[in-house]
Amino acid sequence: MDRREFVKNTAVGIAGLTILPSGLLFAKNADKVKLGYIGVGLRGRNHISEGLLRDDVEIVAICDIQESSLKYCREQFVKAKKKLPTEYTGGLDAYKKLLARKDIDGVIIATPWQFHKEQAIDAMRAGKYVGCEVIAGISVEDHWDILKVHEETKMPYMTLENVCYRRDVMAVLNMVRQNLFGELVHCEGGYQHDLRGILFNDGKSFYGKGGEFGPNTMGESQWRTQWNIERDGDIYPTHGAGPVMHYLDINAGNRFTNLVSFSSKSVGLNHYIDKVSPGNKNAKIKFKNGDVTTTMINCANGETVTLSHDVHLPRPYSLGFRVQGTDGIWMDVANSIYIEGKSEKEDV
């Protein structure tokens, strides 16, 4: 992606945002975009890897509260033979010092969900371009707040929904725009990914061992698991919704009008903990979030959308896309049978 592309994508990143005035286009630095990274855990360090590959990007600052993550990044810079970035750490407010720097053009935010909104808003107010990991905020109000600050500051905000840029997803978007599927009628998508090995671990390995979660564990289990205790619903909709919104021109001539969600019972995580960590008291936790949440959405132009959130059960990875029109259909689904312990699982 060259700078022009980045800017173009940024401008359309959240459909419905105003096109940014051209005077704002990375004017500060002629040759390189200077970026700061807020949150360099498992996700953020992937963004670092990508940034380090580019000659037109300079990573000048990183921010995290965990030394292990900062250390991992340092090693990445050394391996890439790039100048080490300034580190900001020491508390949840450390990112504000990063934002205070005048030389930073934009920030990449990859912190736990609950911090996204405040960090993104502070970044826009500090005059930084924002690329923020999904999800943008926790409540509907959070999303409105982000939009209002974008309109107030005119700073671009892009949702980093990577699935929108999967090659097959983009190929299908091209096919949609060339009208190969005819008039679109119905779309499906979701997040259907066995996350059990990520939601729980033993505090020593990132994946697949143990039934613990919370501050003393590794990676996303430190914070993500708690959301499955506290909320029932599709708590991570954009892997499915992002591509579908592009296909259906949502907030670009079309819009979601109303929705209904049904959640199944929640037994998958308890079953998992009991299996990997027999006798673990966490197997008795009442997880509010149902194992499978299905959401139906109506669109202003008459299309229907079905989204699925399905991360508590053994299954092959499959986002379950469907794009269906009067002339054709795309279905990206794992046609499969999978029995845990008896089948091979293709994971992505």
Next chain:
Amino acid sequence: MDRREFVKNTAVGIAGLTILPSGLLFAKNADKVKLGYIGVGLRGRNHISEGLLRDDVEIVAICDIQESSLKYCREQFVKAKKKLPTEYTGGLDAYKKLLARKDIDGVIIATPWQFHKEQAIDAMRAGKYVGCEVIAGISVEDHWDILKVHEETKMPYMTLENVCYRRDVMAVLNMVRQNLFGELVHCEGGYQHDLRGILFNDGKSFYGKGGEFGPNTMGESQWRTQWNIERDGDIYPTHGAGPVMHYLDINAGNRFTNLVSFSSKSVGLNHYIDKVSPGNKNAKIKFKNGDVTTTMINCANGETVTLSHDVHLPRPYSLGFRVQGTDGIWMDVANSIYIEGKSEKEDV
């Protein structure tokens, strides 16, 4: 299927019906089951074919208002070297004369949907075992009426939902009962079948030519198409619901509690007519039924179910089954891309 199996299946055919008293078990005929067939159009004549293959079944009577269908059946009997059945015809009430015969043990009903309920009720009242094609009735009240008459007459009534007896569907039922999938959490199914070539024809061929429907056309377009003009919803749910009800023990320790359906816009049939029959005024018809109807259902035991009705658009045949539990998953889905006129379609 031997007689014992038929009786067993009949007894559990509609989950929730009482087990029939053993004294009723085909007592009238020692060696052969004597059957009458009400409705021998495209569907009914398939049932005739099956019956003609059996030595323990004697087809003694057939009923239809269309000479072409009766003629087709006669030829089937001649080819099979079986004794020709008595024919009942001449009007919508002709089936009552068939039911009046004392020697008939059971009837197979394969008429248009709107006749099922009355014919099934009359048959039970006449002391006949009933095998009735889906759908059982049009309204919820129809279904209660059938149940009440079953309880009043004690005559068995079986819904002829053939998909329940697909080999893979039965294999998965066996796996469910052996607990291979663990505790079930979510199921899906549907009727996803491009019916456009059946819903419209030119009055001369059964399939794929022309944009006409109604009395002067061939096969199901004579009556089925009208339902897509008059009703919006999942008007044919049992291909998906039947197997799923078996998997989830619906009305056998579990039950559906509430549901929500969303229908997409309806443009597929208009688009089709315009393509196969340019200028045809039928392309202007307002079809009430959305092209894709999705239904979410909650179960008393906490499982969720998603059903799909999708018969107006080009697509490979796929009933889209999913059975998902704490230990595994079955997904029977066509993972595919299909563009009409550019792809090969596997149809069943």
